[in-house]
Amino acid sequence: MDTIAETVHREEDHASATKLLISWKCPLLLSHVHPDGDALGCIVGLKAMLASQGRESVAAVYETPSQHQCSLTGVDALHVISGPDDPVFDRVDGVVVMDTCAFAQLTPVADWLDKRHVPRIVLDHHTTRDLPADLHLIDTTASSATLMLYRWAKSAGWDISGQAAKAIFEGLATDTGWFRFSNTTAEALRVAADLTELGVDLDETNQRIYNQDPASLLRFSAMALSGLELHDDDSIALLCVTEQMTKDANVTPDDTGYVVNHPLSVASVRVSGLLVDWGNGVTKCSFRSKGRVDVAKLAASFGGGGHVRAAGARIEAPLEKAKLMVLEHIREQRGTNHA
Numbered sequence: 001m002d003t004i005a006e007t008v009h010r011e012e013d014h015a016s017a018t019k020l021l022i023s024w025k026c027p028l029l030l031s032h033v034h035p036d037g038d039a040l041g042c043i044v045g046l047k048a049m050l051a052s053q054g055r056e057s058v059a060a061v062y063e064t065p066s067q068h069q070c071s072l073t074g075v076d077a078l079h080v081i082s083g084p085d086d087p088v089f090d091r092v093d094g095v096v097v098m099d100t101c102a103f104a105q106l107t108p109v110a111d112w113l114d115k116r117h118v119p120r121i122v123l124d125h126h127t128t129r130d131l132p133a134d135l136h137l138i139d140t141t142a143s144s145a146t147l148m149l150y151r152w153a154k155s156a157g158w159d160i161s162g163q164a165a166k167a168i169f170e171g172l173a174t175d176t177g178w179f180r181f182s183n184t185t186a187e188a189l190r191v192a193a194d195l196t197e198l199g200v201d202l203d204e205t206n207q208r209i210y211n212q213d214p215a216s217l218l219r220f221s222a223m224a225l226s227g228l229e230l231h232d233d234d235s236i237a238l239l240c241v242t243e244q245m246t247k248d249a250n251v252t253p254d255d256t257g258y259v260v261n262h263p264l265s266v267a268s269v270r271v272s273g274l275l276v277d278w279g280n281g282v283t284k285c286s287f288r289s290k291g292r293v294d295v296a297k298l299a300a301s302f303g304g305g306g307h308v309r310a311a312g313a314r315i316e317a318p319l320e321k322a323k324l325m326v327l328e329h330i331r332e333q334r335g336t337n338h339a
């Protein structure tokens with residue numbers, strides 16, 4: 001297993017990755033726990049491209065996808081891993097891990113990955129990485145992992161079918177916040193244009209990604225925003241959500257992440273944090289930044305990870321204490337880094 005190179009997306013790396021991938025009879029395609037549009041886009045997209053070459057693969061998740069996730073990428077063909085003894089592990093002879101390179105985000109299969117030396121390829125655009133592999137395709141400047149998958153597919157000359165185009169587009173659109181976030185590059189727009197020519201319906205996709213929330217989420221947003229706290233001359237926004245609030249709004253803590261973006265609409269706000277009480281003394285945090293505060297670093301100081309402007313972590317402390325810890329860490333970082 002090689003050491004993890006900083007940025008790897010040269011043609012010859014794509015060629016080695018292709019050679020390795022097609023040497024396998026049935027690769028297992030994996031991404032992180034709580035998969036987002038990019039994670040699902042990667043595994044569904046690669047599976048679709050392999051299928052159009054008559055190649056078998058298993059695209060797997062760790063929990064039954066939610067209704068929203070199903071609507072995202074048409075994920076009906078996903079395999080849900082039943083546990084450490086899932087027979088699928090005996091069927092696969094290679095692994096492709098996409099949109100993560102961190103053991104902590106692969107807990108349901110971490111033991112298997114660690115103990116059974118099945119050859120693997122990792123394709124990722126995050127800065128956090130501790131997962132060894134035979135080949136890493138890493139580019140922290142890539143807008144989405146599906147964009148990297150697109151590059152790989154183009155370099156390998158694979159046919160990008162309707163379903164693959166749709167999946168790749170959805171990863172790109174969701175990771176860039178529909179081409180608004182700072183990770184939106186000229187390449188992202190060019191690839192989006194190519195995918196549109198391959199049949200992606202922009203209006204239908206936009207409606208399906210953004211306008212499908214249950215009413216409970218709107219109620220939850222109202223509740224979370226009513227508890228908005230602004231600190232340090234209104235530059236730090238914190239939304240603290242108690243266990244009772246998620247219960248009252250009838251949402252799961254997992255559903256709540258998107259609300260962290262709202263405070264960034266305020267001119268003075270530079271960092272936004274959503275802190276959700278998960279019970280048992282655990283607080284789940286999501287961070288967004290539009291200044292120079294690096295929230296990936298902030299999240300990493302709590303054992304989490306992500307991108308410079310969007311990251312998350314789990315803090316082993318109750319809500320009130322977690323809030324103070326977050327405030328202190330943001331202030332510490334800004335001490336040397338004026339956002």
Ligand SMILES: [Mn+2]
Pocket residue numbers: 038039099125144145175
């Ligand atoms: Mn991603």
